[in-house]
Amino acid sequence: MPDLPDVTWSDLQLPSLPLPHLPAPDLWGSPAHWAILATLLAALAGLGLTGRSNRLAAWVGVGGALLAFLATCWQLYTLTQIEGARRGAGTIGALPLGDLDAPLRLLVTWPLAIVAVTVAAVALVVQGYARWYLWYDPRYRPFAATVSLFTSAMLLVVLSDDLLLTLVGWEVMGWCSYLLVGHQSTRSAATRAASKALLVTRTADVGFVLGLLVLVAGAGTTRTTDVVRHWAEAGPSPALTAAMVLLVVGVAGKSALFPFQDWLPDAMEGPTPASALIHAATMVAAGTVVLAQLFPLLSVSGPARLLLAVLACVTMVGAAVLAFAQGDLKRLLAWSTVSQVALMLAVLAAATMGTGPDAALQHLVAHAWFKALLFLTTGWLGVLVGGTAMALMASGARRYRVLRHRFGWGLLALAGVPPFVGFFSKEAILGTAEAGTAATGGGFVPVLVLASVGATAPLTAAYCMRAWLVLSRPTAAQGHARLYEPDPVERIDDFFDEPQVVQEAEGVERAEAAISSSARMGTSALMLMTLFGGVVLLLPVWGPQAHVDLQLMAATLLLMVVSALLVRLAAGGVRTRDAAARIPAGVSLAAERGLHADLAYRVVVVTPVLALARAVAWFDAEVLDSWVRGAGVGSRLLGRVGDLTSPRRATPALALVLAGMLALAALGVVTA
């Protein structure tokens, strides 16, 4: 083995350039306030003010997202002008909670500011895309408002410096995901998936809320900075460990880690823009953001790290394997999201205070770009071919050449091929995990994470290769397709005009297939970020980084190439070029159903809970109620006895009354 040069991440980073001092208008609040409030107001206005006009709702939704995007960009600039690059935003008024201090502050640091820009950018693209995708949907207006609210909640979580605000954003996101997944509420599968998402995440949220409560109660304040300082000074303690374990459980629910993983693929029942939003930048990534904010506490509580590492590693590898076997492109992407989010969380478990949590956030940003691109492109192709099943999608990238680069670059980034953005973030993760291994002298957690990341990389490459092979299959009907579709994709030039002209000329189906210019522009922007986003990851604003092990990098790339070649070989003899067709049908079916996680949920959770509920209901009806019923029966019996024994004539009754009075008087005289 030749001796490879020692490269550190800071060698790769771009030089720090001085920026000119721009005149800043003196506005109310801070950019963080503006970003959150703009989307929140857009949500309210979208519900209350737009009346019946889809066009107005689209303006409001896109406008809110655009304002948020501009505000977060401005926030980036203001950070460069501040010493220490930490900007606290003023409070909107502290909550009077007695002894508990709840200042409700916001805080911006460099990594979180970049995450906020990413969130706002993805939300903007999704809003524009949704306007086209749901053009004929009668419930487009609530959808746009919900997306705005969702964005607002995610920005709140990212920029919050108060655990109370974090909790608010967290729960609002859970509720919005329910609304978005169940958007097509007339389909039973959609409502079932929405209920499942809500129930599973809400169950895990119990741990999240309890964990936050322990942290806040111990510190006496809800301000995140103070909470972290308090517990970090106090050092490791059983209370801190319990709180962090509970938090990890809550994060596992929201981020679809192992025992909770099944809700996320089912959430594919939602419209594609909603899937892109949930998967790319917001909900599943929220756990990463919260744990990164609380990273100093996580790094000192060993059991929580161990739990997080085990759950994340199991999920990472298992979801990558399952993704390979899916028969539906959207579900493949969903499982890949599960795997990639687990990757972010695993690196949080492996990182030390020396490396910091920035690698997870870097991967979050990178993942947001390429996953949003892949989802939106899949939805686009799904509209064109009428479904997202692999069989329908086959040859899609060949028939519609405009989609070719979008799919290709997205999949390359997902697999982590240089120079796409996924490569840089994956290297950061590998470097962080390796640094963790070195720092702890080969501790279990970093080694497990390193091994899992190493195993996941070729698996990811394998399912990306499989998807690409299917998508780019040369089709026998290509000439046929060219006959009636010389210009494959129509375009609606003016986004905010109803497509009547196109409808009259081509019919409704062609009009639906034609994509709007803004949606196309959004995906193009995402595509560019997928290719050049590595620049963002190399900005000198990210925290301390580990060495880049060129040996490890080369080995990983080699493994990826080998697995991709194996997939190509396996796909060779199959008519659809689908390597997953080699998998036995039973296994494939089980994988599509998430390895029967539903059955496991039913056996492990639902059946005992139902049994307990029936037992309680029985106890209530037969034991507790019997006392009540017995009281009724007893009173009726007593009444009947009284009815039978009471005199029917006035004079004996009077005699009894007077005798009773006499007895009372005698009692009074005797005892006086």
Next chain:
Amino acid sequence: MSGLDVLFVAVGLVTAGAAALSVTSRQVLHAALWLVVALGGLAGCYLVLGAELVALVQLLVYVGAVVVLVLFALMLTRAGGVPVVTGVPQRVAAALVGAGTTVLLGGALLSAFGWGRVPIDGGGSTEVAATIFGTDVWPFELLSALLLMALVAAVAVARAPVGGQDDPSQRPDPPADVEAVQGERP
């Protein structure tokens, strides 16, 4: 025993005897007349105790007005052969309760006031009048209002239609019906 004691015992025995007869007599009219004697005896007791004004009022109001009303009521509600006393068990129970009342009340009063002698030292009519028209003038005026209201209410109750509705068919006492019912009884 002083002369007053003897006098009171004599009047008291008359009163108690008349009262006993008025509650045991089987003749309705006799019972009412014995009540006259008993109330008159009570007025005598008041005289012996030196309360002339109260005795006079007792005579006027009770013997003069109340008993007359009772006699009228007796005549207006002729029972027509319905027995006026209850059965033996009821009477035994009544006697027990009555005796119990006597024993309790007498015992309580005797134990409270003792057996000793005291001088009769009541206020004269002057003091009574001063109290009525001085200290207690407002209750006295209220009493006059009460009497007026009782008069009006008595007329209203006695003349009210049966069952609260003035429907002749609802009245149980059309003359023919009442006659028939009373005629059937022995």
Next chain:
Amino acid sequence: MIRPALPYLLAAVLAGLGVYGILARRHAVLVLIGVELVLGAAGLVLVTVAQTGAAGDPGAAVLTLFVITIAAAEVVLALAVLLALFRARGHVDLHAELDAHGEEEVRGRA
């Protein structure tokens, strides 16, 4: 000088006889006679207290006058009610059997 025990004893006897009359009679007017006896007993106690008390307070005698007046009003109303009862039922027998709802059972009339 008098023994106040004598009027008190008479009052107790009158009250007992009145209670007996109330309970042993089934004709409503005769029941009313028993009530009058009880009221008389109460008046006797009041007069005795007034005449043999230490203070010589005329309050008790005045109270007796009030009781007599109120008793008169009560008798007037009671007799009016009895008349109404008689018009409704044709008798004033308090020993008549009532059904579970307090209504008189109709016997021999229907």
